[in-house]
Amino acid sequence: MNHERTSLKGGVDMSIQQKRWPITWGIVWSLLFALMSFYWASGGKLGVHTLGPEISRQADLRDGGFILIVWLTGVAKVAGALLLLVLKIRWNNSLVQAAFRIAAMVGGVLLGLYGLFNFVAVLLVLAQVLDLPAIDSYSAWWRLFFWEPFWMLGGLLYFFAGRTAGTGNAASRNGASTFRK
Numbered sequence: 560m561n562h563e564r565t566s567l568k569g570g571v572d573m574s575i576q577q578k579r580w581p582i583t584w585g586i587v588w589s590l591l592f593a594l595m596s597f598y599w600a601s602g603g604k605l606g607v608h609t610l611g612p613e614i615s616r617q618a619d620l621r622d623g624g625f626i627l628i629v630w631l632t633g634v635a636k637v638a639g640a641l642l643l644l645v646l647k648i649r650w651n652n653s654l655v656q657a658a659f660r661i662a663a664m665v666g667g668v669l670l671g672l673y674g675l676f677n678f679v680a681v682l683l684v685l686a687q688v689l690d691l692p693a694i695d696s697y698s699a700w701w702r703l704f705f706w707e708p709f710w711m712l713g714g715l716l717y718f719f720a721g722r723t724a725g726t727g728n729a730a731s732r733n734g735a736s737t738f739r740k
Contacts, residue, residue, distance in 0.1 A: 579723050582646050585716035589640035596633030600626055609701035613693040646724035656725050663721030671714025678707035
């Protein structure tokens with residue numbers, strides 16, 4: 560295993576963790592999701608109808624408040640990618656490292672629950688137990704087989720990114736900074 564030490568100005572030693580696949584794939588997931596939001600906020604229409612008739616209608620009308628929300632969700636997704644990126648840094652301050660790890664795990668739980676609750680709601684719509692006019696039959700199938708599982712996948716990636724960040728060899732746990740390849 561190769562190790563390199565990284566030192567920043569001000570005496571802050573950090574190490575970059577590589578080969579943490581949940582972190583890397585969580586960043587990819589976040590940025591892809593952010594790109595979709597930015598595309599739709601910019602006026603793109605491809606795929607917006609899979610979200611439901613009400614969302615599609617607001618996108619067609621270019622409602623200012625709705626478009627602002629779509630831009631902000633894109634920014635939030637980029638912020639999530641940045642959170643995961645800082646998980647690749649092993650901070651000398653274990654409190655900082657723990658705060659980032661906990662934030663990622665809590666975010667993962669929230670993303671996963673959001674997808675799961677929506678998945679159940681869509682199932683209930685398809686079973687005609689629940690009537691949600693914002694979801695038609697076409698968007699229900701898209702949400703059931705793509706959008707809600709996509710949210711749950713993101714939740715798993717964020718949760719496991721937080722769980723795996725900071726785990727390493729004994730030298731790392733004892734405060735030595737290492738750069739892993």
